[in-house]
Amino acid sequence: MFYWLCWLLIFLPLRIFWPLKIVGKKNIPKKQKVILACNHSSNLDPVLIDSHFIKRPYILAKHTLFKNKFFGAILKSWGAIPVNRENVEMSTIKTVLNVLKKEKMLLIFPQGRREKDLADMQGAKNGLALFALKTNSPIVPMWYVNKPKLFRRNTLLIGKPFYLEGFEGQKLTQDVLTSASNIVIQKMFELRDEYLKQQEDKKQQKLIKKQEKQQKKSKA
Secondary structure, eight states, X not given: XXXXXXXXXXXXXXXXXXXXEEEOGXXXXXXXXXXXXXXXXXXXXXXXXXXXXXXXXXXXXXXXXXXXXXHHHHHHHXXXXXXXXXXXXXXHHHHHHHHHHTTOEEEEOTTOSOOSSTTOOTTOXXXXXXXXXXXXXXXXXXXXXXXXXXXXXXXXXXXXXBOOOSOTTOOOOHHHHHHHHHHHHHHHHHHHHHHHHHHHHHHHHHHHHHHHHHHHHHHO
């Protein structure tokens, strides 16, 4: 009940004031555990994503957001899990693993913090890779094309799910987790680059058609 009240008072206005076009939503597996990996450019990112999903994802959120008890209660009703990124507690890890073991959906921003440059993912954390390898969960790469702005339609890309393969039997050291994390980031980059290429191809096609029309008019 509390969630739907929040949906009407918060999510619905968000969808109106920050319109979002989702491309590839069908790529998210249904009725099974999955980790959504998305770039992070705004504090609105998690709530905007949440407002467009019928099946609500659990979301890792920085622990300082829960200091206010009222706001913290709202976040928890949305499925937010507090995490101290500088010193991740074992209880947090267990909570996340239990979410995935129960076949739920988990949203993580691998870079851990908002970046002014969306392409700067050098600060990516290894938590996502750890959770995916521990639970053998598929990962769905996602990408915000632009930083959310009031009344400007943004696009959220959702790629096809994949598994972190080739790490079976290996001890999950920081080096191994970093290698796995790099695969996740690369998949996110590929999703972004493919979309940008498609947009550029469309522009070129429009330009060619425009030039052809102009040539026909000049010959007439």
